[in-house]
Amino acid sequence: MGKRKAGFRKKHYFNHQHRQQGTVQPKLDERKPYNDIVRENEKFVEYYKIQNVCKPEEFDEFIKSLKTDLPATFRITGSKGVAKKMLRQVEDELIKECVQQNKSENPPNMFPLLWYPDKLAWQLELTRKDIRSNESYSKLHNYLISETEHGTISRQETVSMIPPLVLDIQPHHKILDMCAAPGSKTAQLLEMLHKGNDSIPSGYIIANDVDNKRCYMLVHQAKRLNSPCVAIINHDSASLPNIFETLSDGSTQQVQFDRILCDVPCSGDGTLRKNPDIWMKWTPANSLNLHGIQYRILKRAVELLVVGGRVVYSTCSLNPIENEAVIHRILIEANGALELAEVSDLLPSLKYSPGMSKWQVSSRNLEFYNDFDEVDEKWRTTIRPQMFPPKPEDISKYNLHKCIRILPHQQNTGAFFVAVLQKVGPFTSIEKKNENMNADSAPLQLNKRDFDERLPQNQRKRRRKDVYREDPYVFFKDDEPIWEDIKKFYNISDQFNAKCLLTRCHEGKKKNIYLTSAGIRDLVLSNQDNIKFINTGVKVFVRCDNKNMKCPFRIANDGLESIYSYIGEQRKITIEKEDLITLLVNNDPQKSPAITSLSKSIQDQVENLSPGSCVLMYTEKSENDQDPPMQLYISGWRGTSSLRCYTMQHSTVHLLRLLGGDVSKYEKSKFKKNVENGDANESSCSKPS
Numbered sequence: 001m002g003k004r005k006a007g008f009r010k011k012h013y014f015n016h017q018h019r020q021q022g023t024v025q026p027k028l029d030e031r032k033p034y035n036d037i038v039r040e041n042e043k044f045v046e047y048y049k050i051q052n053v054c055k056p057e058e059f060d061e062f063i064k065s066l067k068t069d070l071p072a073t074f075r076i077t078g079s080k081g082v083a084k085k086m087l088r089q090v091e092d093e094l095i096k097e098c099v100q101q102n103k104s105e106n107p108p109n110m111f112p113l114l115w116y117p118d119k120l121a122w123q124l125e126l127t128r129k130d131i132r133s134n135e136s137y138s139k140l141h142n143y144l145i146s147e148t149e150h151g152t153i154s155r156q157e158t159v160s161m162i163p164p165l166v167l168d169i170q171p172h173h174k175i176l177d178m179c180a181a182p183g184s185k186t187a188q189l190l191e192m193l194h195k196g197n198d199s200i201p202s203g204y205i206i207a208n209d210v211d212n213k214r215c216y217m218l219v220h221q222a223k224r225l226n227s228p229c230v231a232i233i234n235h236d237s238a239s240l241p242n243i244f245e246t247l248s249d250g251s252t253q254q255v256q257f258d259r260i261l262c263d264v265p266c267s268g269d270g271t272l273r274k275n276p277d278i279w280m281k282w283t284p285a286n287s288l289n290l291h292g293i294q295y296r297i298l299k300r301a302v303e304l305l306v307v308g309g310r311v312v313y314s315t316c317s318l319n320p321i322e323n324e325a326v327i328h329r330i331l332i333e334a335n336g337a338l339e340l341a342e343v344s345d346l347l348p349s350l351k352y353s354p355g356m357s358k359w360q361v362s363s364r365n366l367e368f369y370n371d372f373d374e375v376d377e378k379w380r381t382t383i384r385p386q387m388f389p390p391k392p393e394d395i396s397k398y399n400l401h402k403c404i405r406i407l408p409h410q411q412n413t414g415a416f417f418v419a420v421l422q423k424v425g426p427f428t429s430i431e432k433k434n435e436n437m438n439a440d441s442a443p444l445q446l447n448k449r450d451f452d453e454r455l456p457q458n459q460r461k462r463r464r465k466d467v468y469r470e471d472p473y474v475f476f477k478d479d480e481p482i483w484e485d486i487k488k489f490y491n492i493s494d495q496f497n498a499k500c501l502l503t504r505c506h507e508g509k510k511k512n513i514y515l516t517s518a519g520i521r522d523l524v525l526s527n528q529d530n531i532k533f534i535n536t537g538v539k540v541f542v543r544c545d546n547k548n549m550k551c552p553f554r555i556a557n558d559g560l561e562s563i564y565s566y567i568g569e570q571r572k573i574t575i576e577k578e579d580l581i582t583l584l585v586n587n588d589p590q591k592s593p594a595i596t597s598l599s600k601s602i603q604d605q606v607e608n609l610s611p612g613s614c615v616l617m618y619t620e621k622s623e624n625d626q627d628p629p630m631q632l633y634i635s636g637w638r639g640t641s642s643l644r645c646y647t648m649q650h651s652t653v654h655l656l657r658l659l660g661g662d663v664s665k666y667e668k669s670k671f672k673k674n675v676e677n678g679d680a681n682e683s684s685c686s687k688p689s
């Protein structure tokens with residue numbers, strides 16, 4: 001096979017980028033090698049100049065910035081103590097080393113984003129390609145790749161981190177992510193949901209996407225975060241069915257969400273720096289075509305939101321037709337039930353422009369109109385009256401300036417739009433009825449049967465026919481036979497709700513056992529007929545028919561953080577750093593360290609421990625008293641004469657790094673290998689990483 005030209009990106013790379021972004025994919029014949037794309041589009045420049053997206057004196061800088069590649073950014077995730085330790089390693093070792101090894105006069109700037117809490121998000125003034133192709137960054141590159149695989153680094157674009165932050169998530173919130181795939185924001189929402197002290201928060205996230213294949217990208221994201229509080233569903237969110245929950249008296253009512261994210265499909269011209277092929281196909285028609293679905297998704301979100309709740313609408317588009325016009329339209333429809341919120345205090349020192357209150361609507365041929373009455377007859381199906389800005393006398397009613405527009409030149413990022421809407425009054429007819437009722441009477445609650453009965457006959461039938469099923473979700477019953485053995489072996493506390501455990505098959509040998517939170521369990525059981533659930537539950541036990549263990553299931557690492565506090569002390573081993581490093585370095589089932597080679601403390605603890613699965617617990621005090629200690633819980637195995645960790649390679653490397661162990665055998669210097677092979681450029685450009 002011939003060598004690929006340096007700088008050429010494979011077809012699947014375009015697909016990959018557009019899948020990640022959810023933007024419209026170019027047709028096959030429009031795809032060009034990455035380096036051949038001319039980053040020019042006269043219509044684009046003219047359009048945005050007329051729209052006044054930035055001050056006239058900044059316009060050249062704005063366009064220039066869109067033509068450059070995007071800097072690399074990442075977030076450190078993970079539980080508090082682990083994240084703090086990783087931050088120290090990133091800041092004090094990796095970044096310092098990169099700067100020291102860089103021989104150029106002006107080493108690149110690498111800094112934490114000031115508006116992101118606890119310095120856990122970083123921007124490197126280097127492109128991803130710079131990082132891959134320069135030896136001085138190879139340690140950082142390896143770190144980013146393996147920690148991303150492990151789930152403790154999220155390589156998320158700077159601006160994409162903003163919507164979850166302004167949602168202001170609390171651990172008890174019921175959250176809906178309407179257009180969630182591939183899931184970088186869902187992951188961030190999940191981290192925020194888990195920021196309290198409970199191992200299983202009472203809130204949850206429903207992550208939805210219309211595209212079935214993209215839902216599986218979401219499954220992959222969610223799996224990295226090991227949460228029992230998320231369910232992935234597959235619907236058109238503009239017509240998302242009502243979701244029901246069970247009340248303590250056994251009746252059902254419609255769920256009203258506390259927080260909803262509408263990160264809607266968009267034309268994506270804010271991602272030009274990452275997806276330069278958009279330069280070739282940009283036209284104002286893209287936005288005109290998307291406005292309708294964007295509005296319908298947002299409207300459905302407002303219907304599903306509780307009064308007092310918050311919805312965040314975001315796009316990676318610069319176009320006011322997809323942004324302020326959608327917000328203006330929903331504010332008119334809400335007639336006072338929604339208000340734009342001021343959120344600058346949640347984003348200290350982020351630079352942005354205020355939302356626009358004036359714009360023009362243009363045809364695909366760049367004929368601009370100020371009013372629908374002026375619109376040429378032939379455009380009246382694509383240009384709609386609701387796309388126009390408020391009349392000058394109404395501008396102050398809507399406060400569109402409270403929307404946030406992030407422009408690429410302001411802090412070297414992609415472009416982005418965010419609006420935070422607070423629901424301050426009733427929006428749907430049911431909510432309005434409730435408000436009008438006597439204050440003493442109970443609010444009108446519509447349960448599932450009411451909804452079914454209100455549907456026309458033909459739709460009731462269709463609902464029953466449209467019962468989509470993946471593998472079933474079979475929750476444990478009170479007398480689940482396999483639970484007895486597990487509970488006894490691990491001495492699991494009575495506080496643990498075993499009814500939240502599930503398997504994915506009705507019959508036969510159960511292979512894996514998953515855990516959901518009580519809230520998610522109720523949602524799955526109450527909505528199996530009307531909602532297409534794609535995935536839920538974190539793996540907590542795995543079948544392991546080992547003759548030495550008196551229980552057919554071992555503990556899985558995935559769900560350990562959720563269940564460790566319920567596991568009895570007998571099967572927990574407190575481990576010191578040196579022993580843990582020894583286990584990790586020799587993490588091979590054939591060569592597990594003999595118990596006699598480990599410290600006396602370990603020998604004493606395992607003396608009376610029967611063979612089988614156990615939990616290894618490691619605690620390390622932080623260097624300063626304010627930070628929480630770093631606590632690690634690892635699935636282990638006490639053999640007849642040996643002890644081992646049950647970790648995948650990426651977890652082994654992650655843990656060794658945290659403990660300061662030797663990871664050199666896992667560090668691959670791609671740069672060195674490429675130089676040896678004489679093809680440094682080709683390899684470094686051929687594949688995104």
Ligand SMILES: C[S@@+](CC[C@H](N)C(=O)[O-])C[C@H]1O[C@@H](n2cnc3c(N)ncnc32)[C@H](O)[C@@H]1O
Pocket residue numbers: 020021022023160178179180181182183184185186208209210211214235236237238263264265266293297
């Ligand atoms: C901008 S992307 C979302 C990115 C995602 N929030 C993230 O942070 O990774 C838009 C997503 O909306 C989905 N989508 C498009 N139309 C939709 C609809 N009517 N209902 C639900 N999802 C939709 C697309 O499949 C795409 O995954």
